[in-house]
Amino acid sequence: MFVFVCAGCGAELTTPVSQVSLPVHAHQVYGNGAQLPVLMETGTFAVDPEPWGPPWRKWEHIHPDEAAVRGVYAPVHALSDGAPGAIAIAPGDVRGVRLVPEERGGACCGLDGTGGPNTACEACGLLVATRVDDCSLWQAVWLAPNAVQRLPLDGVDTEPLSWEELVEDGRSTPPFEPVATWASRLGSSHHWTWSPRWEAAAGRALAHLLAASGGQPVTVPNGLAEEVFQRALDALLPGGRQKRRATLTGPGLPAPEAGVDIFLVPVHPQTGQAWTPGGPTASAYPVPLPFGVWLWMAFPPPPPPVPASGGVPDDVLREPVGRRLGGGSGWRPDFDDSHPPRPPHLFRIDRRTFHHTLARLPAVRSPWLREILDSHTHQRYIALF
Template sequence: MFVFVCAGCDAELTAPLSQVALPVHAHQQYGNGLQLPVLMEPGTFAVEPEPWGPPWRRPEETGPDEAAAHGVHGPVHALSGGVPGPIVIAPGDTRGAVLIPEKRGGACCGLAGGDGPNMACAACGLPVASRIDDCSLWQAVWLAPGAVRPLPVEADDAGPLSWAELMAEGKGVPPFEPITSWASLFGASDRWHWSPQWVAAAGQALAHLLAASEGRAVAVPDGLASEMFRRDLDALLPAGPPARRAVFAGPGLSAPDADARILLVPSHPRTGEVWAPRTGDARTPAASAYPVPLPFGVWLRLVFPEPELPVPASRLMPEDVLRDDPPAPAVHDVFRIDQHVFWHTLARLPAVRRPWLAEILAPLTPHPRAGTFQSADEGLRDPGPCPVL
């Protein structure tokens, strides 16, 4: 475990923290005027390995060689000229830091960090972090690289759970959740939405599904997976057989079928490791299938959906029995992927350079306001300057 200290005076700025994988939705902007919860679990931190934050440069300002040096192989709206390595933590894990009130970052409802770090070390005044809590942004504190350094500390840290332990824990992410707006008079339960985590996970997975398609139709499992991907896959890929089959694979499931060429698999929430089938023969179909990663909590609820809520009883209940069986939430919106996550992922896959995929992407644009392919994507805002540095 680590405590992060000020690079200027060594004052402690965080509680003891364990490193986990950077969430897929770390830089997500969801909806319009919505109140998103805290990004990170208490006691954890994650590192953004890429450059992130201003100055932002348009593609015409950079050549393909410079983009490739950043791991970018395809079209992007802008490239970051920031410093790699910002660290994200939960706001409640900060220590010894104070807000810089004049640095709101152009936010409308809270803090966004667009003016640079808006938190300073209370001991020496060095700007060290950006507190993010504006509408439609995940609440977080991003520690600026170069302004802090990690200090190892002795603490109980059991290490990452095994796949079997993760399955036993059963911590999934529900596909729907109540999210309130800043102007709501009724609280968080007035409107149910598709989970922002599912929307971001679908953006990442769709990029991999396109890369795995080899320009052919892709068939995904029925149910929620079809609702997530079918509309966009049908819009982007040619119709008709032979389709490449995508199936679920992972802990707790039997071996995938021999004709499955794409595997929808979980990624470990702490290590980021993508699950892979154990096989001693590299020639088996599972060994050569393309793994499409999904965050473990989303994958778990796709493969093992929660049972339907019970129907409220119509007869009188005994006086000593309390019942609270609400009807299942109704989300009538069409599922739309997070377009920013989609383009961010796709541009970093070498397959984006293949002629057949370049032809598919040619009519599209990586600009976040362009809409999701054939329909306008309501509520997704331009990421603009990243709220990190």
Template sequence: MFVFVCAGCGARLTVPLSQVALPAHAHQNYGNGVRLPVLMESGTFAVEPEPWGVPWRRWEEIDPDEAAARGIYAPVHALSDGAPGAIVIAPGDARGTVLVPEAGGGYCCGLDWGDGPNMACEECGLPVASRIDDCSLWQAVWFAADAVHRLPVADTDAATLSWTELLEQGQGTPPVEPITRWGSPNALDHWWSWSPQWEAAAGQALAHLLAASDGRPVTVPQGLIADVFQRALDALLPAVRPPRRAALAGPGLPAPDTDVVDIILVPTHPQTGEPWSPDGPDGPDGLDGLDGLDGSAGPGAVARPVPLPFGVWMWMAFPEPDLRLPASGTLPDGVLRDDPSTPSPHRLFQADPGTFQHTLVRLPAVRSPWLREILENLTDHTRAGLF
């Protein structure tokens, strides 16, 4: 575990924290006037490896070779020239900081990235972080990488859980949840919708699925997985060639039939961010040749991996029984409730367009003309309800 201290005076700025993978929805902008919860679980932090935050440069100011050197292979609105390595934590885990409201931006309903850090060290006044709590953004505190130092906490090493241990914990992310408007008294103004985390995860995975398709149709298993992906895949990929078949793979599941499966949907480890591999200690043999997640198959590849956040993958692989609306009070052991089921969303599933674009422009496969065309027509696809 680690604590973060001010780079200027050494004052402690956080509680002890364990590192986890950066969530797929870290930079998601969801809906309009929506109140999103806290991004990070208390006691954890994650690192954004890329530059993020001010100053920004528009795409027209950036040489394509410079962008490619940074792993960006298609046009984006702007790229950050900030320092890489920003650290994100839950707001309640910050210590020894003061808010500087005039330094922040946003103020639609709260604070956003603005023109730079809006939190300062209480001891020396050094700007150290940005408090984010505006509508439609995940609430978080982002420390500037060059404003803090990370110090280990003695005798607090957090062990990396095995895939088997993660399965035993059984922490899946429900696909449907109540969404609340900003300013709603006691969260009473809400509706049941697809989970924003699922929409971000689907945006990320859909980009990888398209890259792995090589322009051929892709079929996914029936049920919830098809609800999430099939409509977009059918609309974005031509149906004139034999399809590729995708299947779930991962810990606790039987190995897919490699004679018919071309793509596997695998979980990423919530602590390390590494994708599950069938050649790992908890994986079966028989899916040799899996390369990275850059959209290209290596020599001898049999199935190409597509990453899913562990909680989303867990629910797809091991769906829980019909959820019930929460109710107060308890009942004796052995007595079953008859609470009503969780309402279904009132619309078809839509992948998050921002996460989709963020992922796709970072895959070398986007240089293909057919995939670049999908990216260039993203606004039209969003209007058509695919995103």
């Protein structure tokens, strides 16, 4: 574990925190006026390897060779010229800082961080972090990498969980969740919808599925994977008899069949490493999914054993966290009734995450894949994103 201190005076700025992988939805912009929860779990931090924050340069001012050196192979709106390595932590884990009102930047319902650091060290006044809590953004404090230092704590180092321990622990991410809106004269409200986490995860995974396809049609497993990906794959890829197969694989699942070209694999939530198959299937293309999303797809909870009557009213909030029981005894849905309300609309993939990921895959330099990137905003694809 670590604490972060001010690079100017050495004052402690955080409680003890341990490193985890950066959530795929870290920079997601979701909906309009949505009130998203805190990005990071208490006691954790994650590092963004890419530059983040101002100053920004628009694509027309960046030479393609420079962008390629930075791992960007297709046009994006802008690239940050800020320092790489910003550190995301939960706002409740910050200590010894104060907001600087004149540095609030452009904002709607809160702080959006577009103006750069807006939080200073109380002891010396150095700007050390950017607080983000505006509507449609995940709430977080982003420590500036050039204004803080990370100090290890003696005697409290912990080893990452093994894949088997993660499956046994069973912390999955439900595909539906309540999303709140900002309070109005009528009071706060919320609605059940497809999880923003799932939409961002699908955006990254779809980019990899397209890169793995080689321009051929792709099929995914029945169930939630089909509901999430197949519509988009069928719309974006040509039809044909020769199809590439994608399947879920990973810890706790049987070895995949021969002839599978693409694997949907989990990403370790602590290390950020994707699960890698061994043996003759090691050459298949691994498509990364956040562990909680993968776990729900790989081990979906069973339907209610008997028809439910009544249930909790839709305007009552619940915490829908599925948990897999040990010893092969199945799932316990942690709802106060059997299942959360299902959204009335089809699943949509997060457009920004899809574009961000695809522009950073070398395969996007292929003309057919570049055409998909350039045209995915067209009207005919609007129902997918």
